[in-house]
Amino acid sequence: MAPTVTKQWTIQGQNGFDSLHFNEKAEIPKLGENEVLVHFYAASLNYRDLIIPKGKYPFPAQDGVVPGSDGAGVVEAVGPRVTRFKVGDKVVTLFNQAHLGGPISRAALMSGVGGAVDGTLRQYGAYSEQGLVAMPQSLDYIQASTLSCAAVTAWNGLYGLESKALKAGDTVLTQGTGGVSIFALQFAKAAGARVIATTSSDSKAQTLKKLGADHVINYKTDQDWGSTAKRLSPHGLGVHHILEVGGPTSMKQSLAAIIPEGVISIIGFLGGMTKDQPSFLECLNNICTVRGVVVGSRLQFEAMNEAIDANEIKPVVDKQIFNLEQLKEAYQYMWDQKHFGKLAIKIDGGGQSKL
Known part of the structure; x- marks a missing residue:
């Protein structure tokens, strides 16, 4: 029973x-x-x-x-x-x-x-x-x-827009070592993509590399990590997909890293809120798609x-x-x-x- x-x-x-x-x-x-x-x-x-x-x-x-x-x-x-x-x-x-x-x-x-x-x-x-x-x-x-x-959130971030779905050879930028970011790293590597990851810890950086990250940036010591990520991408053109978990506090860096026609999927706001954040015009200036993702x-x-x-x-x-x-x-x-x-x-x- x-x-x-x-x-x-x-x-x-x-x-x-x-x-x-x-x-x-x-x-x-x-x-x-x-x-x-x-x-x-x-x-x-x-x-x-x-x-x-x-x-x-x-x-x-x-x-x-x-x-x-x-x-x-x-x-x-x-x-x-x-x-x-x-x-x-x-x-x-x-x-x-x-x-x-x-x-x-x-x-x-x-x-x-x-x-x-x-x-x-x-x-x-x-x-x-x-x-x-x-x-x-x-x-x-x-x-x-x-x-x-x-x-599922990470999967949606990478594959949710069918016309711009992740493909082999793309570059993905992940932020931190939370669940969404780790899953995005794993899914991207399985698809044959390049991954640039950020973290605040050298020890976590080593683990990210073991999981397959091609490059890891410490955002505590490199506050211009968005430009660094773009420079690390093939030919310095920028990254195709960004899983944005920090929210308003890190959006400026994501916009600096994105490739023209790339996709920034806003997942959350772990970094908190701030009055000093990019405007909608920045999406036009960077010719990118910014989308909110709810699982x-x-x-x-x-x-x-x-x-x-x-x-x-x-x-x-x-x-x-x-x-x-x-x-x-x-x-x-x-x-x-x-x-x-x-x-x-x-x-x-x-x-x-x-x-």
């Missing part, structure tokens, strides 16, 4: 990490006709998870929501009309439950897991069969739990998973893995920027699948 209670976290209010509350016996609602009950084995955190309880998230977030957009596990039960999955299938959550394909709609923006829809930081959760994807066969649960937000669709997720299996891409997971009960400590660890790559949460089943 399907379980009736679950351990889970919820967000009550906007008082920072003190808004996180743990319930060891939360009731699991009756499964709908088209719903799938997932037994989560692992989840992972994103910057977005940290700012929701701080009241700084710009998209819908319900009070009392179960946090976490990223989770991997096994189908525990299915509703009577479910056709896409069966009990025992390994699955991963889709970030925006209503974004199945094509351009994102307003309704899809309102369907974010861990914000508008109950998330993955629990043992069991029910989702529409349309809001799940099959887990890559080459990954274990902890690895697969890192894909829903950061990986990606199920079709993109599935295409990315095929590439992960085909190229044996392994997500980079921080050495520190927390248990579900240690969620507050995990939030603080990530807020203090102690992580490298993705920060995982082990829920049930040890997180490791038998491949």
Whole structure:
């Protein structure tokens, strides 16, 4: 019989990490006709998870929501009309439950897991069969739990504009060592592209090179790193794709690095806000496309998973893995920027699948 209670976290209010509350016996609602009950084995955190309880998230977030957009596990039960999955299938959550394909709609923006829809930081959760994807066969649960937000965002940033999709020989600029940037590096190298990465740490620079980065720039010691990246690109023409995670504080450097007709995909604003930022006219002056990216669709997720299996891409997971009960400590660890790559949460089943 399907379980009736679950351990889970919820967000009550906007008082920072003190808004996180743990319930060891939360009731699991009756499964709908088209719903799938997932037994989560692992989840992972994103910057977005940290700012929701701080009241700084710009998209819908319900009070009392179960946090976490990223989770991997096994189908525990299915509703009577479910056709896409069966009990025992390994699955991963889709970030925006209503974004199945094509351009994102307003309704899809309102369907974010861990914000508008109950998330993955629990043992069991029910989702529409349309809001799940099959887990890559080459990954274990902890690895697969890192894909829903950061990986799909990176994939969308590189391939979301079909007319300017990444191709072999292009140059990609990544910023830092967070999840999106690391995935972008891995996807770009698998596609035969050149990667220029930035970081603030010499030790992290060595790891980026081991992951395949062709050049690494320390943005702390080189404050004109955008021009440096352009100079390092083939013939000094500039880079074709930039995954812009810093936001307004680093946009000036991204514009200095971009090649004419290149694409800057704005992913986030880790660097904070500033009044001294480039104007829209700078996009014209640099003849480039600047686009905002909010994760990606199920079709993109599935295409990315095929590439992960085909190229044996392994997500980079921080050495520190927390248990579900240690969620507050995990939030603080990530807020203090102690992580490298993705920060995982082990829920049930040890997180490791038998491949």
